[in-house]
Amino acid sequence: MDIELDKVNSRKTATASVVLQPSTSLRSVVAASVEVSQAGPTPSPGASETAAVDNANEQSATDTEQGGYEVPTMTKLELQLTFISLSVVGFLANLDTSVVATAMPTIASEFNYLSQQGWIILSYLLTLTVFQPLMGRACDLFGSRSVLFVSIFVFEFGSLLCALAKNFVWLCCARAIAGIGGAGIMIGVMVIVSQIVPLRERGNYMGIMYARIIIATVLGPLIGGLFVSFDWRWCFWINLVIAVPGLAILVLFAKKLPHIKKADVSWRDIDFGGIAILAVFVVSMCLAFNWGGVAFPWNSKIVIVLLVVGFALVPAFITWEIKVPSYPVIPMKMFRFRNVTTSTVNNFFTASVLQGVFIYLPSYYQIVRHDKQIISGLEVLPYIMPFFLTSIASGLIISKTGSVRGLLWLGGFFNIVGSGLLIMLNGRHPRAVEYILLILTGVAGGPIVQASLISAQSQVTKDLLATVTTMTMWSRSLGGIIGVAMQGSIINNIFKRGILENATAAPYVAQLLAVENVSTLPLDVQATAAQSYGAAFQMMMVATTVFCLPGFMFSLVAKKEKLS
Known part of the structure; x- marks a missing residue:
């Protein structure tokens, strides 16, 4: 079911495309983030007027979401099977970290990188975190169905590379690739559930969806311990095995999955600049807190630089998202x-x-x-x-x-x-x-x-x-x-x-x-x-x-x- 959403109106596009001038102050940046939905350089309204506008906007949005949301035509059985398959696919991203965390010392020891074993998990979590906003925006622009299927492929490809890893660097790079796919799976699954289930009923379905986290947490250490006893590479082969039943059902009902997207949008419209800023921010902050006081003293140049860069990128990111991209990765509105x-x-x-x-x-x-x-x-x-x-x-x-x-x-x-x-x-x-x-x-x-x-x-x-x-x-x-x-x-x-x-x-x-x-x-x-x-x-x-x-x-x- 393809639903073509209206393009962003010209007023918002013009506002979002304004280039930040050198004289722009931090105060104006913050003010712009609050008033991003208002047009042009008109004066700010008073407090009471602003509150009235916000309340009207919120009420309008609520009415649209609750009353006008279109649910794909599925029978009860089709909905249940689709939901189960989405849970199985989402289970992969949760199980991965739990299994690998148990096997991590054994894997790192084989490559003689025991002191750096944390990177086996961190390389996955970094890309998982950095690419989630991109995947969410891609769902808006190109449809959640496409994002989910591509992400499953990327995750499985990364898992395959992990299972075939010949050295520690290869393994960490493969984990980073799997993290990109994991980000799309987690986002795609939750977005599709939100699209096929009415708002008031989502709590029931989401509660069941979160059960996969518990199952992964319980089974992960057991599976990881079992695989370590004969071959740790099965910690990654298992991802390819589990994906088969869930993916088969999703393919069967692919045409009935929602495919809500914007018209006339290409990959050139993706906010890669915003993604880059987010990536540097996340990596800088994580490295600073991981290295500080352990690998390097807190007053060392490298830790100080990482912290300064991380904190400085917060206002830089807000400024970029307001002023530059037509389709920001995190719309401030x-x-x-x-x-x-x-x-x-x-x-x-x-x-x-x-x-x-x-x-x-x-x-x-x-x-x-x-x-x-x-x-x-x-x-x-x-x-x-x-x-x-x-x-x-x-x-x-x-x-x-x-x-x-x-x-x-x-x-x-x-x-x-x-x-x-x-x-x-x-x-x-x-x-x-x-x-x-x-x-x-x-x-x-x-x-x-x-x-x-x-x-x-x-x-x-x-x-x-x-x-x-x-x-x-x-x-x-x-x-x-x-x-x-x-x-x-x-x-x-x-x-x-x-x-x-x-x-x-x-x-x-x-x-x-x-x-x-x-x-x-x-x-x-x-x-x-x-x-x-x-x-x-x-x-x-x-x-x-x-x-x-x-x-x-x-x-x-x-x-x-x-x-x-």
């Missing part, structure tokens, strides 16, 4: 809708909290509790399972009541309280107490992730649906990767300092930082490592609790929407 802004900020800070705990919790159990690697992976379940259950429950509540704002508040409250309680994790409390604390923290994620996406979608017209869906997901990915880098910097710096202060443990610092075969080290070294990592984890949770506050504060000002 969507931030005139209050719930898009609140959802984006909330997602960023929430993901930075959730991802950090998820990533570093297994290391806590390996080093502080002396658990085996596969057991430590399963001990994340008390944190992950509540996320899954509250996602489903939130979807049911949204479908039943048509309200989302209360769920945002509830999730934000539990996020702050749970993260604060996790400061208690130091290895001295009974495991049952630790699991209860993890459950209290885990219940926060489901309501926030569910409600924030639907809250943002409820206020925009369908020509911005893919972009807004992408923005909420991308802010989650960006918050996750930057949050993990910052939390990793805290843990690595404090942990490394504690190890180096002990003469007996100091020679093992590289092995301990890599969390490699910790159980084989001398007992006194293990004791020092447990004490140091426990202190590092507690300090990380202090910072994490502070990070919860901005997201919760923004959720308090979300506009109340009653879904029809």
Whole structure:
């Protein structure tokens, strides 16, 4: 079903194409970002007039989305089969990281790059994060169906190259290619679900969709551990095997998938300049927080330059998006809708909290509790399972009541309280107490992730649906990767300092930082490592609790929407 959307009107095109003059000040750039939907150099209206215009715009967008959205003609069986196939395809992107994370030390050891093993994951996550906005915009311009199929091919091609890798550089480059495909899969799947399911019913479907994250989290360590025992390359071959059934169903119903796109648009209209700025920003910030205090001192030139470049690119990106491209990768006009802004900020800070705990919790159990690697992976379940259950429950509540704002508040409250309680994790409390604390923290994620996406979608017209869906997901990915880098910097710096202060443990610092075969080290070294990592984890949770506050504060000002 091809739906040709109207071209952007000439007034907006002219406004977006204005070249930034050298005399433009930062204040005017910020003002332009707020008033991007207004025409020409007309004077700014008063506060009350602006509020009235914004409310009218928001109401109009809401009415269009809720009342005028066209759903493809599918039977109930076709919709269910399509949804299952989309879940299977999306499952690939989630399973990949979980499986590879378990096999990472073994893979890096084979190539003699144990100290650089993090790049096996980071190279995938960097391109996954950088290319998500591009994929969202491509869905708007060329149709989500095309983006999804191309992305599946790119992901599978990258996985094939990973399985055939002859050296570490080859592997990391192949992982980066797979990350590009993973970005398109994640965005394409969520956009298509948003297009084929009515707004009020999306909570139910999204809750089931998030189940794949739980399944991938549980199966990943088991599958990774199994493959490592005979051939780690099957960690990548498995992606080609799993894709077959989901892809077969999608091909069967391809013509019934929505293909909403703009008319007369080519690849030349893609905002490659904006993508380049985003890429440099993400890489600079991640490298700065990964290297700072570990590979290089915080006051070293390279770390300072990376931080300066990263922060300087934020206003540069906003300026570029407002003034240069006709089709910006992140249209600033969507931030005139209050719930898009609140959802984006909330997602960023929430993901930075959730991802950090998820990533570093297994290391806590390996080093502080002396658990085996596969057991430590399963001990994340008390944190992950509540996320899954509250996602489903939130979807049911949204479908039943048509309200989302209360769920945002509830999730934000539990996020702050749970993260604060996790400061208690130091290895001295009974495991049952630790699991209860993890459950209290885990219940926060489901309501926030569910409600924030639907809250943002409820206020925009369908020509911005893919972009807004992408923005909420991308802010989650960006918050996750930057949050993990910052939390990793805290843990690595404090942990490394504690190890180096002990003469007996100091020679093992590289092995301990890599969390490699910790159980084989001398007992006194293990004791020092447990004490140091426990202190590092507690300090990380202090910072994490502070990070919860901005997201919760923004959720308090979300506009109340009653879904029809």
